[in-house]
Structure formats: C-alpha cells, structure tokens
Amino acid sequence: MALESRYDASGVEQTWYLRWEEAGLFHPEGQGKPTYTITIPPPNITGSLHMGHALCYSIQDLLGRYKRMTGHSVLILPGSDHAGIATQSVVDKLLRKEGASAAQVGRERFLERAWEWRHESGNTIINQFRRLGHAFDWSRLRFTLDEDYVQAVLKVFIEWFDRGIIYRGKRVVNWDPVLKTSVSDIETERKTINGKLYYVRYPFADGSGDVVIATTRPETMLADVAVAVHPSDERYKGLVGKTLLLPLVGREIPLISDVYPDPEFGSGAVKITPAHDPNDYQVGMRHGLPMPVLLDESAKITAEGGAYAGLDRLEARKRVVADLEEQGFLVEIRDHEIPIIVGERSGEVIEPLLSEQWFASQAELAALAMQAVSDGKIKFVPDRYERIFNEWLENLHDWCISRQLWWGHRVPVYYCEDGTPVAALSWADAEQKSGQTIVRQDDDVLDTWFSSGLWPFATLGWPNPEAEDLGNFYPTDVLVTSREIIFLWVARMAMMGLDFVGEVPFRDVYIYATVLTEDGKRMSKSLGTGVDPMDIIEKVGADALRYTLLSQTGYNQDIRYSERRTEDARNFCNKIWNASRFVLMNLTDTIVGANIDLQPEDRWLLSRLHATERVVREAYDSYNIQEAAAALYRFFWSEMCDWYIEVAKRRLQDEETQATPQWVLLKSLEAFLTMMHPIMPHITEEIYSHLPIKDKASFLMSAPWPELPLSFEDADSEARVERWFAIARSLRAQRASADIEPGRTIAEAFFEGDLDGGDALIASQSWVTELKQGAPEGACISTTLEGVDLHIPLGASVDQAKLLDKLQREEAKLLAEQAGLSARLNNPQFVERAKPEIVERERAALEDVTDRLAKVRERLVTLQAG
RNA sequence: GGGCGGUUAGCUCAGUUGGUAGAGCACUACAAUGACACUGUAGGGGUCACAGGUUCAAGUCCUGUACCGCCCACCA
DSSP states (O other): OOOOSSOOHHHHHHHHHHHHHHTTTTSOOOTTSOEEEEEOOOOBTTOOOOHHHHHHHHHHHHHHHHHHHTTOEEEEEOEEBOOHHHHHHHHHHHHHHTTOOHHHHHHHHHHHHHHHHHHHHTTHHHHHHHHTTOOOOGGGOEETTSHHHHHHHHHHHHHHHHHTSEEEEEEEEEEETTTTEEEOGGGEEEEEEEEEEEEEEEEBTTSSOEEEEEESOGGGGGGOOEEEEOTTOGGGTTTTTOEEEOTTTOOEEEEEEOSOSOTTSTTSEEEEOGGGOHHHHHHHHHHTOOOOOOBOTTSBBOGGGGGGTTOBHHHHHHHHHHHHHHTTOEEEEEEEEEEEEEETTTOOBOEEEEEEEEEEOOHHHHHHHHHHHHTTSSEEESTHHHHHHHHHHHTOOOEEOEESOSSSOBOOEEEETTOOEEEOSSHHHHHHHHSSOEEEEOOOEEOHHHHHTTHHHHTTTTTOTTOHHHHHHOSEEEEEEEGGGIIIIIIHHHHHHHHHTSSOSEEEEEEEOEEEOTTSOBOOTTTTOOOOHHHHHHHHOHHHHHHHHHTTOSSOSEEEOOHHHHHHHHHHHHHHHHHHHHHHHTOOTTOOSTTOOOOHHHHHHHHHHHHHHHHHHHHHHTTOHHHHHHHHHIIIIIIIIIIIIHHHHHHHTSTTTTHHHHHHHHHHHHHHHHHHTTTSHHHHHHHHHHOOOTTOOSOGGGSOOOOOOGGGOOHHHHHHHHHHHHHHHHHHHHHHHTTOOTTOOEEEEEEESOOTTOHHHHHHHTTEEEEEESOOSSOEEEEEETTEEEEEEOOTTOOHHHHHHHHHHHHHHHHHHHHHHHHHHHOHHHHHHSOHHHHHHHHHHHHHHHHHHHHHHHHHHHHHHO
16 A cells, blocks of 8 residues: 655556556457447558557557446457568668669569568567557457468459459559659649749741740650640631651650640740650640650659660759750750659659559549548538548549559559459459469469558458458447548548448547647658657656646547657656555545535535536547646646545544545545546556556456445535635735745734635635634734635745735725626616626626725725835 | 648646547745655646637638658659
8 A cells, every 4th residue: 555755657667567468358249239339550670669559559549448437348449551562672782782672683582682681670569569558359359461461462452353353554653763663643742942943945847937935854855756735825826737857856746735735834835755654645646646655663764764874863854954055955954943753652753654553433432431531420520621521532533553562562463474354262263264374373462551541340350251350340439540641541442331231330439639849840750850659658657658648639630749748758757656545544444435414515526527428528529639737637636625624634634534535535435537548548557556456447447447436526516615725826926925824824814704614724725723703903914705704824034025015015906896787787788688697796706806806905005004 | 843740837748529628747825734745735826839711609611821850752
C-alpha cells in the first residue's frame, strides 16, 4: 500500500502490459456481447513510430478500452503492410551496400533478401505499439503478404479480371525514373518551380514562314508528331493542314486543329508529344497520330532521339536548347513558373510516359461507395470530409494498379502461347482454365493499395467460407485514419468491401488531426523536425504522451506538439498519483457503506462526478476526446483535489465522521480511474490495484464503466456548496490583499447575512479559526458578495494605501458594470424585445451592483476617515 | 484555378441553441501546512484578424477582405 511520492512510469507501464497480455485481455470475449471491431491501419514494415502513429493508434486503443468497459466484445486487429515501393527501395539500398544490385541478383534472390529483411526488421513499429500500451489482439496479427492474404488478393483480381473491370491499357502514366515504376496520381505531388518557357520556331516544309510554339520541356520536341492550334484561332486560319519541318530532327509533322490549345496562352500553338503528356496523348488519339516513346525507364533518351540518344533528360534539354539556338530556331526564353510532378516516395520529378499497364475501371465501384455514404452507412467524423470524399469519387480516373516492382503481389495473369492473357490462381490453374500451354506470367506486381484495400475483410478470413471472424466482426465499427489517405485507401476499402462482401467495411471514418511541430511545421525526419515518441516515453512515460496527444484531439485539422505539454501531462500523472496516495492512506479497514451520512459537500462532489461521467461518455462516443480529457482533468484536479479533499480533511481525522468522506473519495477515485483508463491505462491500472474494494474486477481494464445512481445528481447541493466556495475564495483574496500569508490561521473573521450552514466549511477553507456573526470593532477589510458582508479585522501594521487602492479599483469596476447594465435597461427596445428572463436577470444584477457599490463607497469613506 | 480548416490572454487551445469571454502553461506576489514544490493561495493580462450587415444584443449568424495551413486540379 505504501506508494512512493513520485510516480515512476517506466516500471509500472511495462509490468502491466505483460499482465494484461498474460491474462488474455487483448482477445475478444465469447458470445453474448455486442462486438466492437477495428482493423488497425497496417503501418508499413519499413516505418518506425512517429507522433502521427502514436496518436492514431492511441485513439484506437482508447476506443477499444472504452468499449470493453461498456460491455462490448472488443477486437482490435493489428498487422502491417508490405509497402511495395518503400520496401523495394530499402532492399535495393541494402543490396547496393553489399556491392550487388537488384538487376544482378535477379527476381528470386531479391525476394529472398526482402523476406530476410522483413523478418529481421519489419516489426519495429509493432513492438513500439506495445510500449504505448496498445491492447491489440496479437494472436490475430496479419501481414498483407500472408498466405491467406494472397488468396484474397488473387480472388479479387481474378474476379475483376473476368468481369472486365481489370483491363490492360496503353496510357500515359506517371513514371518515376528513380524507382523505375509507374505510380498513381495520388502518389505524386504537384509543385511549382521557377523554370523557363522556351519559344521555338517550327518552319513550314514549303518554306512559307513558320509557327512559334511554347514549351517548358524542349527536349520532348524530339518526339513531336504534330503542332495543334484551336479551330477558332484567326492567326492560323488557312494554315491548318500544312506540313511543318521539325527542327533538329527534320521530320515532317502536320499542323492540326484541335480544341485543346488555349489561344490566350503563348502563341496559341502547342507542340504535340503524345507519349509524354496526358493532354497530348488525348490529341494523338483523336487524330490517330503516331506515339514515339522518347524516354526509357531511367528517363534517358531512347533511340528515337537520334543524336541525343543515351542522354539524361536534363542533359538532353541543355543540348537541344543549345542546338536550337545555334540553328536559329530558338525565338526566346522567358522565366516562367512551371508546375512539376514529384514522386511522393522518391522525390524525383515524374515523367509522363506512355506505357502498357493494368487498370481497374472505377465508375461502377465509385457509385457503390457514394451510395453508401449518402445512405449514411458510412459516416465521416468530422463530417466535412464526406463532401470531399464524394467529390473525389465523382471525378475519378481509372486506377493504374500495376507497378514495375518485384516486392508485392505479382499480377496473376498468365499468357498462353497465342498471347491470350488468363487470370488464374496459379500456373497450373491457368493452363486448366485456358486449355492451352502457358508460356509466362506477367512480370508486374500490384499497387500496394490494391491489397490494403481488402484489409478489413481479408484480415478477418475472407474469402474462406468457414472464417468465423468475418461473420462475427465484419463490418468493423470505425476506421481511424489520417486525412492524406482518404482517397488512396479509404475509398478503395469502401469500394472493395461493398463489391466483394456486399457491406460497408466500417461504419465510421474518424479523420484525426495531423501532428505538427510547436511552430506549426510538418514533422519530418529529413527536415530534422520530427520528435521521436520513444524518447518522450522514456522521459515522461507512455501515459503522459498519450494524454498529451489525446487531450488535443477532437474535430481539429491539426495539433501542435509541444514538449512543454508533455510536462504538464506528467505533472497530471503525478497529481493523480499523490491524490491517490492521500486517499489510500486515509482509508481504514472499516470502509463500509453502513454509516454513510452525506453532507452537502459530499453531495456536491458526487453530483460533479455524475455530470463528469455524462460529459466523458458523450465525448468518447462522439470522438471528441479532448472534451473528455478536459472534463476529467477539471473534475480531478480542481474539484476533487483542490476543494473536496481540502474540505474533507477535517472529517477524515475524526473517527466518528471519517466513514462518509472515505466512502465518497473511494467511490470518486474509482470512477475517475475507470473513466481515465482509456486515455492513461497504466497509471490508472496500477492505482486501481491498490484500492481496497470488495469484489473488484481483476483488472481495471476489464472493469465495467461506472454506473452512477441518479441520486448523485443534485443541483441544489451544487449551487449551495459552490456559493460557500465563492465566499471562502473571497475571504482568501481579502487576506491576500491585507498581506496575510496563505494558510496562516487567523483567529476570527465576521460576516453579516446568511451563510446557509456553510460557516464551518468556509472558515476552514479560508484558514479562520472562528467565523462570527456581526461586524468587528476597529479597522477591518470588508467585501460583499452573494448577499453577505465579510469582514476581516486588521492589525495596526496594515498597508493603508494598498487597501485604498483595492477599494478604488473595486469601485471603478462596479461603476462600469453599473453603467453598462443601466444603459441596457434604459433601452426600451431591450426591455421590450429581449426574453423576459434575461431582462429580469439584468435587473437583479443591477440591483446587486448598486448595492455593492454603496457598500464599497461607505468603506472608502471609513478608510479615508481612519 | 476550385475547395476545406484556422485567426480568441505572452504561448498552446476551449467556448453549447446569439445574453457581454475561459482553461493549462508562462508571468508577479506569497507559502516548508502530515498527499503532492512535478505543489498550494492570490493576482495581473483580451477592441475575440479586419470591414460591412442582421439583431434590443454578435467571439457565436450573413457578406466581403487579409494572412497562415491543408487538399484537389491536364494549361503547353
């Protein structure tokens, strides 16, 4: 029972985690209870814990712990994602460090190496979750390349392939020349850089003048196949159809008419390079133009570039510009802000490149997802994200699902001798399906989001018809995720879940705030602005870190992380610790409910507890966690510690009266610990284990949510006791202004008016031995509030000037208040139109102010006379 | 270019259906009192970004502007 006076988090936290786990508390319970399910967003195996993770998964742990207490069978299913591109680059680097390369070792050896790495270092984050106290069901840990998971991916691919949703297409895709793979639109970022706009003259083949085009990527001219102008553009009337001579290359290309060029921009004429620009590609398709590919997988010029072949694109740009200038084709170069596309993973400038890829058509699936949202089957919190989600789905392009990588789910398409593609479970299956000999399997792998899109149901056993988890736990209750992957992931899960399971994958989508640095910058390892959660846990404990983050989480878009706040959180832990120590050392063995005699202050605290429970429960239910944290903080520190404990000390020392405050304290502490547990699981569990409660749960974690009888709610006691507190506080303030040290007991103070039975309480809380009715003889300091005049007799040594100053300030304040109130009440429109209870309240306030003003003036006169 | 969020005390943020602004930290003064100095008591500190409008009354509702941040978008 003896607790240290300082709370030491690290030992306590790790001990309890092991005990919970040993007791099997992380698994869902048996039948008979409603389920509550979360399949956590699987972190990348390449990642290590950052503040965003710490917040995201702590929210989920909080929800799970809360729901467990409110009678649910809770499953929080953890796992991780194979993260195609990220892992591929890690292994690439690894090989290079070892003096090899991916190309050298080949696909098979590369994958072996990748799996080795995955087993050695792919569980970093998962282990860090344990240190944060996350109660996830480790027995159900999943990985997106697990054998069962592979089966789910195969089934989805094959079915979509057979239904014609997945198709092979030649399109201009985003090509990452460093990773040497295509990436989807949402894996790229748009930036604007200061670049140049080059104006180049393309002469007519017949020597009859020229057309000037503008371009930001002059090297792509080597693959130009036309120049386009808008049909309405008067400048080119009569010229359309003529042939131009492509500078440097000498190829003849046509001047065509198309709606794409904007006559307002540049010269109104656009060079057309179908293989390297999505718009140009459209033009090329409309006009049946050839589509030569100028860049290879490393963005070097292909043979198509003639003399420039083999050069890197930027080197080629310099050479092309120089040659154009030398040969007199360059008209001018202007500074121009040019938009570029950068790969999210590689940071490299993305090249639009024409290539053959696998696509999933989206229109039909997007409609399913939109319907689910408009039917209210999926709810976004905060709800503003619902519109963003829908608008995105409305203008959705088909999804490029193939990646030119090795690490991932290999596209299960097999090619027959005659070239026919078949989607199948295996080589053998493909031969059986097609009845032909298979000559090869497609080399590409699937976009990682293709497999993570199946997460909520593939992890529960789909498509195995005997999987019990799927029936028991799907749909999941909530998806907690960050804003940046709403499209990348949330939308895909919605579409895939609806299409394959026929039900939404989750009912709520809670989008949590982005954790920024103290000055509002993005936390980033490469910028050195990141804060490692593990360091913070080391310093202040996991509970304090959780409180720091969770107490700032609600419907906000971002939160600023400040180390100072973690100190506050640590201090709060310490306060909880010490107040609990106090309660424990004041309990006696005979703590039974037999002779409970509730006093007004007891009713006050129980009523506050009741109100706090309601606020906390509603806040947890609505993902407004910061409100729950604030209510708990206020209840504990301000109400229980600062007032109730101080007031109760008197009765606790007397054997005759101690039973009631003991009971109230124990009851309140227990309820507080329970409600606080989802936010700070360890410290609350530790203290709970010391509470001498009969028949208590074996763990706080598995204890029920507090049920507080309606009789605890007592508005009258609240008002009555809070009036006493206000009076006590006022007496303390008077003491302070008379330079009487806090806590030093003074013999007497006086009051005139009705204390409503609060005399003793007020006296003790203002450190007065005796509170007497009446007015004292001689000098005193006085004030009036709540209809009571209060007087503290003063010795000779009091600073008169200071008292005078205080009275004068009070007078000024009251005067201003009086002026405001009478101005309002003298306004006939206010009296006429405002709600009667408001008018009445203002009248009463004016009366009170006038009264107090008179008294202050009286005291001023007395003071000045004395 | 379109959309979303934010702007309230020195700092980080709350603020219910409109009724005249709160918390924590920081700051100032005081305090070794038997839970806690990671503490306690008291105090100072705000034209609620700006400009209009609605209203008896606006931090709160409407319109516009500025700045900060985020998302989306095919202008060479």
